[in-house]
Amino acid sequence: METKWNPAEGRLETRARGRAVLADPLLNRGTAFTQEERRALGLTGLVPPQVLTQDQQAARAYQQYRAQPTDLAKNVYLTALHDRNRVLFYRLLGEHLAEMLPIVYTPTVGTAIERYSYEYRRPAGVYLSVDAPEDIERSLLATGLGPDDVDLVVVTDGEALLGIGDWGVGGIDIAVGKLAVYTAAAGIDPSRTLAVMLDVGTNRKELLDDPLYLGNHHERVDQVTYDSFIESYIGITSRLFPKALLHWEDLGPANARRILDAYRDKVFTWNDDIQGTGAVNLAAVLGGVRATGVPLTDHRIVIFGAGTAGIGVADQLRDALVIEGLSPEEATARVWAVDRHGLLTQGQQGMRDFQIRYARPAAEVADWRHDDEVGGIPLAEVVKQARPTILIGTSGQGGSFTEEIVRTMAADTERPIIMAMSNPTRLAEAVPADLLAWTDGRALIATGSPFEPVEHEGTTYTIAQANNALVFPGLGLGAIVAGADRITDGMLSAVAHAVARHTDASVPGAPILPPIARLRETTVDVAVAVARAAVQDGVAREQPDGTDATVEERVRAAMWHPVYPPIEAV
Ligand SMILES: NC(=O)c1ccc[n+]([C@@H]2O[C@H](COP(=O)([O-])OP(=O)(O)OC[C@H]3O[C@@H](n4cnc5c(N)ncnc54)[C@H](O)[C@@H]3O)[C@@H](O)[C@H]2O)c1
Ligand SMILES: O=C(O)C[C@H](O)C(=O)O
Numbered sequence: 001m002e003t004k005w006n007p008a009e010g011r012l013e014t015r016a017r018g019r020a021v022l023a024d025p026l027l028n029r030g031t032a033f034t035q036e037e038r039r040a041l042g043l044t045g046l047v048p049p050q051v052l053t054q055d056q057q058a059a060r061a062y063q064q065y066r067a068q069p070t071d072l073a074k075n076v077y078l079t080a081l082h083d084r085n086r087v088l089f090y091r092l093l094g095e096h097l098a099e100m101l102p103i104v105y106t107p108t109v110g111t112a113i114e115r116y117s118y119e120y121r122r123p124a125g126v127y128l129s130v131d132a133p134e135d136i137e138r139s140l141l142a143t144g145l146g147p148d149d150v151d152l153v154v155v156t157d158g159e160a161l162l163g164i165g166d167w168g169v170g171g172i173d174i175a176v177g178k179l180a181v182y183t184a185a186a187g188i189d190p191s192r193t194l195a196v197m198l199d200v201g202t203n204r205k206e207l208l209d210d211p212l213y214l215g216n217h218h219e220r221v222d223q224v225t226y227d228s229f230i231e232s233y234i235g236i237t238s239r240l241f242p243k244a245l246l247h248w249e250d251l252g253p254a255n256a257r258r259i260l261d262a263y264r265d266k267v268f269t270w271n272d273d274i275q276g277t278g279a280v281n282l283a284a285v286l287g288g289v290r291a292t293g294v295p296l297t298d299h300r301i302v303i304f305g306a307g308t309a310g311i312g313v314a315d316q317l318r319d320a321l322v323i324e325g326l327s328p329e330e331a332t333a334r335v336w337a338v339d340r341h342g343l344l345t346q347g348q349q350g351m352r353d354f355q356i357r358y359a360r361p362a363a364e365v366a367d368w369r370h371d372d373e374v375g376g377i378p379l380a381e382v383v384k385q386a387r388p389t390i391l392i393g394t395s396g397q398g399g400s401f402t403e404e405i406v407r408t409m410a411a412d413t414e415r416p417i418i419m420a421m422s423n424p425t426r427l428a429e430a431v432p433a434d435l436l437a438w439t440d441g442r443a444l445i446a447t448g449s450p451f452e453p454v455e456h457e458g459t460t461y462t463i464a465q466a467n468n469a470l471v472f473p474g475l476g477l478g479a480i481v482a483g484a485d486r487i488t489d490g491m492l493s494a495v496a497h498a499v500a501r502h503t504d505a506s507v508p509g510a511p512i513l514p515p516i517a518r519l520r521e522t523t524v525d526v527a528v529a530v531a532r533a534a535v536q537d538g539v540a541r542e543q544p545d546g547t548d549a550t551v552e553e554r555v556r557a558a559m560w561h562p563v564y565p566p567i568e569a570v
C-alpha cells in the first residue's frame with residue numbers, strides 16, 4: 001500500500017505525493033498541512049498559503065454545516081467532508097454527536113438512501129455485483145488492504161433498509177453510516193474498516209425504470225444464485241481479511257436469518273438487525289423493568305412485527321427470562337408475536353420457520369376475535385386478551401399503536417413499557433407525546449429514531465432512543481480487542497446488561513436507556529463487558545490478564561482519535 005501506519009514510530013508513512021495526497025481522505029488534512037509537510041509531500045502551491053489548526057478547520061466546517069438548508073443537504077455536506085478529510089469529519093462528528101448522528105445515521109440516512117443515485121458525488125467502499133462473482137476478490141484487493149489491515153466490514157444487500165424497504169445500491173449509505181457510528185462511538189480506526197454493497201438486483205420498479213439508477217438494472221436474483229454469491233463473498237472476505245468482523249445490515253428477513261444461522265458458528269460474523277436490536281431492546285426492557293419494580297419474570301410481552309428485528313428481540317428476551325429462572329417453555333409463553341396476518345398461532349399458513357417457535361397454541365386463542373381484513377387475530381385483540389406489560393413495535397408500520405390499543409394496555413398496568421422501535425421517524429408505531437398523553441405520563445418509552453423531550457403536566461420526559469447504535473459500536477470494539485473469532489450469545493447478553501447499568505429510570509421523566517450524547521462512555525463499558533464475555537466463552541484469541549482495569553485500559557488504548565498523526569514522506 002502507498003500509505004501505512006507505522007506503530008513503532010507512531011506515524012503515517014506514505015509514498016503518495018502532490019494531488020494524490022489531497023485526493024486520499026485518510027491522508028488529506030487540507031489547510032492544516034504544515035509548511036514542512038507541504039514541502040515533503042509535494043503540496044507547496046497546491047493549497048492556499050495560510051496554515052490552519054484543526055480547531056480552526058473544525059469551526060469553519062461547523063459553520064458550513066449549519067448553513068445547509070435541509071437535513072439532506074447537511075447529510076450531503078458531511079458525506080463530502082467524510083470523502084475529503086476523514087479525520088476532520090470525525091472531529092466534527094465527535095464534537096457534535098447528538099446533533100449530527102441523526103444526519104449521518106437514522107433518520108436522515110433513510111432519505112439519503114432514497115436519493116442515492118441523485119445525490120451521488122463519489123463512490124464509497126466496495127460494490128460487488130452478483131453478475132460478476134469472479135470479480136469479488138479483485139475488487140476487495142483493489143482497496144489496497146492486506147490480511148492484517150481490516151478489523152470490520154459492514155455489508156448490506158439493500159433489500160430491507162431501515163423500514164423503507166428495497167432501495168438496491170443506495171443501501172451502501174447505511175453501511176457507511178453504521179461505520180461512522182462505530183468510529184464516532186467506539187473509536188474503531190476508520191482506515192481499518194470497509195463498507196460493502198452486494199448488488200443482487202432490486203425489486204423496486206421505479207429504480208429499474210430510472211436511467212440514473214446506479215445499481216444493476218434487474219430484479220433480485222433467485223435464492224440459489226443469491227446463496228452461492230453470499231458463500232463466495234464470505235469465503236473470499238474471510239480469507240483476505242481473516243481478522244475482520246463481518247457485520248450484516250438490513251437484509252431481507254429470510255436471508256438475514258438463514259445467513260446468520262449458517263455462518264455464526266463458522267466465521268467471525270453477526271447480524272445487527274437481529275442481534276444488535278435484540279440487545280438494545282433487552283437493555284431498554286431491563287432499564288424499564290427496574291423502574292416498574294416488577295421482576296422481569298412477571299412481565300408479559302407483545303411484539304408487533306415478527307420479522308428480522310422482532311424475532312431477534314423475542315429471542316434475547318426469552319434467553320434473559322431463562323437466565324432469571326424460567327424454563328425455555330415458560331419463557332417462550334411470555335411472548336405474543338404479531339405479524340402482518342395477526343398473532344402467530346399454531347397451524348397458521350405461511351409462517352416463516354424462525355417465527356414458528358413463538359406461535360401460540362390454538363386452544364389458547366380459540367375465543368379471541370378474528371379480523372378478516374388482517375386474516376388473523378389483530379393487535380388490538382391481542383393486547384386486550386394477553387394484557388401485556390411490555391409492547392414492542394418492529395413492524396415498520398407508522399402509527400399502529402393507536403390510542404385505543406395504548407389505553408387498553410395502560411388500563412391494566414401501572415407502568416406500561418412501550419417501545420416504538422421502527423425507523424425512520426415517520427414509521428414509529430407511536431410518537432412519545434401521544435403515548436404520554438394516553439397513559440397520563442405513566443408509560444416508560446423508547447423509540448428507534450430520536451425524539452425531542454416531551455413536557456407533560458410539569459414533568460420533562462427524556463425519550464430513550466432504543467437504536468442498535470447504543471450497542472453495536474461497543475460490541476465491535478470489545479470483540480476486536482479480545483481478538484474474538486465468534487460472536488456468542490454470552491457476548492450479546494453482556495452488552496444488554498452493560499447498557500442497562502448506565503440507566504436509572506427511577507427519577508420521574510428519566511429515560512430507560514443512556515442518552516446518545518454519552519454514547520462514547522457507554523460504549524467503553526459495553527466493550528469491556530464484551531471482551532470479558534468473549535474470554536469466558538472461550539472465543540478470545542488475545543487473553544487479557546483478567547483484571548477489570550486491564551481490560552478497560554486495553555479497550556481505551558485501542559480507540560482511535562480524530563487527531564492528525566505525524567506524517568512522513570517515504
Ligand atoms: N431501533 C432499532 O435499533 C431497530 C433495529 C432494526 C430494525 N428496526 C426497525 O424495525 C422495523 C422492521 O425492521 P426489520 O429489519 O425487522 O424488517 P423485516 O422486514 O424483517 O420485519 C418487519 C416485519 O413486520 C411485519 N409487518 C409488516 N406489516 C405489518 C403489519 N401491518 N402488521 C404487523 N406486522 C407487519 C412483516 O411481515 C415483517 O415480518 C424497521 O422499521 C426498522 O427500522 C429498528
Ligand atoms: O439503522 C438503524 O437506525 C437501526 C436499525 O439497524 C434499522 O434497520 O432500523
Ligand SMILES: [Mg+2]
Binds near residue numbers: 250272273
Ligand atoms: Mg438495520
